[in-house]
Amino acid sequence: MRRALPLLAALSVACSPSTPPPPTVQVSCVPEASPLRQRCTVTLRDRPAGLPIERATVTLAADMPSMPLAHSVRPAAATAGTAPGTYHGTLELEMAGRWVITVRIAGPVYDQVTHTIDVEHR
Ligand SMILES: [Cu+2]
Numbered sequence: 001m002r003r004a005l006p007l008l009a010a011l012s013v014a015c016s017p018s019t020p021p022p023p024t025v026q027v028s029c030v031p032e033a034s035p036l037r038q039r040c041t042v043t044l045r046d047r048p049a050g051l052p053i054e055r056a057t058v059t060l061a062a063d064m065p066s067m068p069l070a071h072s073v074r075p076a077a078a079t080a081g082t083a084p085g086t087y088h089g090t091l092e093l094e095m096a097g098r099w100v101i102t103v104r105i106a107g108p109v110y111d112q113v114t115h116t117i118d119v120e121h122r
Pocket of ligand 1: 067070
């Protein structure tokens, strides 16, 4: 029975619902070739140290708040950039105007942030 206690302690640590604190998330998007093609860069840093977070799963989605259900832009999986903690994804938007980019981060940290951009007419 002496071994049971350390085992239980290990199990309770593994099952505790403590998740890491949400990261610092920076998002910027720039048009690429056309105003409707937006290349977005997401930078993830941990808190409080500010170290880059690598090997995260980052997904970008876009919608127009002024036109609910009118658009169905294909979400983009962002891929890791050369700078640690950076991720790039490109969205093909459907018209000029205000878009909200939703950034979902899954593992090793979890968060969801939005970033608003105004796409110019050309
Ligand atoms: Cu629209």
